[in-house]
Amino acid sequence: MRENEKLKAKNLLIVVFLLCALFSAFAVLEAQVIGTRVKFPKGRASTVLSGIANRFKGRVYVLGARAGQTMLMHLTSNKRDVVFAVVNQCGDTLITQVTDWSGVLPSNCDYTIAVNDFSGKNGTAKYTLEITIR
Numbered sequence: 601m602r603e604n605e606k607l608k609a610k611n612l613l614i615v616v617f618l619l620c621a622l623f624s625a626f627a628v629l630e631a632q633v634i635g636t637r638v639k640f641p642k643g644r645a646s647t648v649l650s651g652i653a654n655r656f657k658g659r660v661y662v663l664g665a666r667a668g669q670t671m672l673m674h675l676t677s678n679k680r681d682v683v684f685a686v687v688n689q690c691g692d693t694l695i696t697q698v699t700d701w702s703g704v705l706p707s708n709c710d711y712t713i714a715v716n717d718f719s720g721k722n723g724t725a726k727y728t729l730e731i732t733i734r
Contacts, residue, residue: 635662635712638731646672646732651715652724653682658716663731665705670734672702673713677727681719684729687712 638661640647651659665671675684676699685696690707697718705711717725 635660637661638663638713640733645734646730649729649731650727651729652726653677653715653717654724655717655719655722658682658714661713661715661729663711663713663733664709665711665733666708667705669705670702671705671711672730672732672734673700674730675699675715675727677717677725679717679719679721679725682715682717682725682727684713684715 636659638647638649649661653659671686673684673686675682683697683699684701685698686694686701688694688705688707688709688711690709692706694703694705694711695701713729713731715727715729719725
């Protein structure tokens with residue numbers, strides 16, 4: 601492969617990545633208006649959510665948490681292209697397009713979690729998302 605072709609391929613990958621990241625951001629912004637409120641079972645610090653993500657149309661969850669708490673998340677799916685993004689409604693983006701994440705939360709506010717299927721294939725993807733707050 602010639603240098604020019606390598607450069608074009610690299611630029612194409614960058615554009616695809618940026619488009620996926622932009623879609624994640626739009627999905628999360630939509631979540632600020634529409635989203636399922638996450639509730640933990642009484643006396644528990646974790647919950648498991650199950651759902652179906654359609655091609656480029658996922659599910660959105662909203663979770664209230666405090667600064668300094670640690671959030672742990674694990675996503676499993678029957679498709680490998682199902683991922684999640686987390687932002688808070690204070691304006692911080694925590695993570696995009698992953699299946700596992702843990703981190704210390706920076707703010708007291710609602711956190712929006714968007715689960716999306718980026719496979720580009722028709723159909724649906726079943727998923728399970730485990731969320732723990734410590």
